[in-house]
Amino acid sequence: MSVSDLSVSEPFYTKLFGTGPAMTLSDGPFQRRVFALSDGQLFGLTQHEAVRSGDRFDPSRVGLDHVGFGCSDPDAVAAWRDHLDAAGIEHSGIVEADYGLALSVKDPDGNALEFFMLAG
Incomplete structure (x- = not known):
């Protein structure tokens, strides 16, 4: 899931899932936090270096x-x-x-x- 600011999103998802990230990755033009969910699934948050200022999710756009x-x-x-x-x-x-x-x-x-x- 692409996010605009990991410093805001990481605490939200930590609260949501009741646990902090299991992995931190920074091997590309991005920062990523990966949560290991209780059912064996992984859920990742990615903040890209090229974040468009003010861009917000819109479910009516092509994509997610x-x-x-x-x-x-x-x-x-x-x-x-x-x-x-x-x-x-x-x-x-x-x-x-x-x-x-x-x-x-x-x-x-x-x-x-x-x-x-x-x-x-």
Whole structure:
């Protein structure tokens, strides 16, 4: 995930995931922090040297719409809601739709994240 300022995004994601980065990389024209998530997935944040000033995420542009994290059941979605509340991170609340349950969050750059459980 490209971010504009790691000094702002890293603390947000540390709060979100409840753990700090497992790796720091700086072997290119960028700085990167990689989080090792509890399910074995890796999630990376990258601040490129050539950041466009004032640029913000927009899901209507070609590219990323949002990042979704699957939850196994309604209790797992509720656990994320409770964690976000405890961490002081604003969110959408749990939304019920015909496809399942969704809980949405935006990071400091406006990047959209969703914790969801598919119906059925």
